[in-house]
Amino acid sequence: MGFLKTFREEIQIIRERDPAIKSNLEVFLYPSVRAVLKYRRSHSLYKKKHYFLARWISQRSARKTGIEIHPGATIGKGFFIDHGHGVVIGETTVIGDNVTLYQGVTLGGTGKEQGKRHPTIENDVMISAGAKILGSFTVGAGSKVGAGSVVLEEVPPNSTVVGVPGRIVKRDNIRIPAEDLDQIHLPDPVRNDILALQKENKELRKLITEVLNETKTYSSQHDL
Ligand SMILES: CC(C)(COP(=O)(O)OP(=O)(O)OC[C@H]1O[C@@H](n2cnc3c(N)ncnc32)[C@H](O)[C@@H]1OP(=O)(O)O)[C@@H](O)C(=O)NCCC(=O)NCCS
Known part of the structure; x- marks a missing residue:
């Protein structure tokens, strides 16, 4: 009954999120279904400290689906991985409800942290193809991570993050201006100093000319 x-x-999740599916039967062809069912089994064994058996199931599943979910990861309801090749989910990852991942996503560690080393992904997050989320920070609920991004820092809820390293380009559907991220039009202090000196020089020349003219006028008026 539980399996059914x-x-x-699983059928409902895939029909909602993949427009390419045409019939319920096709659900059997999705590696995500197999990977998630195997993960649920291996996770319950992991919690009972049957570590070897848990890893054995998850590694077998990884070989067949291309989706490696460590049995220690915690994953909520409505989880879906579209296509699935090259997905890695680390041991201390925590995933909320209704999260979608695409092929090539890594939820990994940086190699610099101990204990909780992998990200926490809150509810309703979408992580696009090839994105890498590395570290023990949180990706806030309702956020989107762009294809090919490398995210290394906390992401507030309802944000869109893109690029390498990931930067927030939208929050609550409002675009974040990128002026302060402009790496081409950087301030040039030497040029600014030269411009200021040129301006000062011009003003001084004007002043000297005025004084000289006034002196000349005064001299001619007083026969000096
Ligand atoms: C990030 C994404 C989900 C769009 O989210 P969104 O909130 O609707 O964002 P927008 O499309 O409004 O884009 C916001 C900005 O980010 C840029 N952007 C979007 N995706 C990007 C990416 N992957 N890399 C770099 N920049 C990206 C846009 O050009 C736009 O820049 P602009 O403000 O200078 O015009 C989407 O672009 C994406 O990456 N989808 C991939 C989905 C996927 O993996 N499909 C695979 C199916 S097999």
């Missing part, structure tokens, strides 16, 4: 319920949920 899970399976029905």
Whole structure:
């Protein structure tokens, strides 16, 4: 009964999120379904400290699906990985409800942290193809991570992050201006100093000319 319920949920998730699916039967062809069902089994074994068996199931599943989910990861309801090749989810990753990943996503560590080393992904997050999220920070609910991004820092809720390293380009659907991220039109202090000196020089020349003219006029008026 539990399996059937899970399976029905999987059908519903895939039909909602992949416009390419044409019939319920096709759900069997999605590596995500197999990977998630195997993950649920291996995670329950992991929690009972049957570490070897848990890893054995997850590694077998990884070989067949191209989706490696460590049994220690915590994953909520409505999880879907579209296409699935080259997905890696680390041991201390925490994933909320209704999260979608695409192929080539890594939820990994930087190699510099101990304990909680992998990200926390809150509800309703979408992580696009090839994105890498590295470290123990949180990606806030409702956020989107662009294809090919490398995210190394906390992401507030309802944000869009793109690029390498990831930068927030939208928050609550409002574009974040990129002026302060302009790497081409950087301030040039030497040029600014030269311009200021040129301006000062011009003003001084004007002043001297005025004084000389006034002196000349005064001299001619007083026969000096
Ligand atoms: C990030 C994404 C989800 C769009 O999110 P969004 O909130 O609707 O953002 P927008 O499309 O309004 O883009 C916002 C800005 O980010 C830029 N941007 C979007 N995706 C980007 C990416 N992957 N890399 C770099 N810049 C990107 C846009 O050009 C835009 O820049 P601008 O403000 O200078 O015009 C989408 O662009 C994306 O990457 N989708 C990939 C989905 C996927 O993996 N598909 C695979 C199917 S097999």
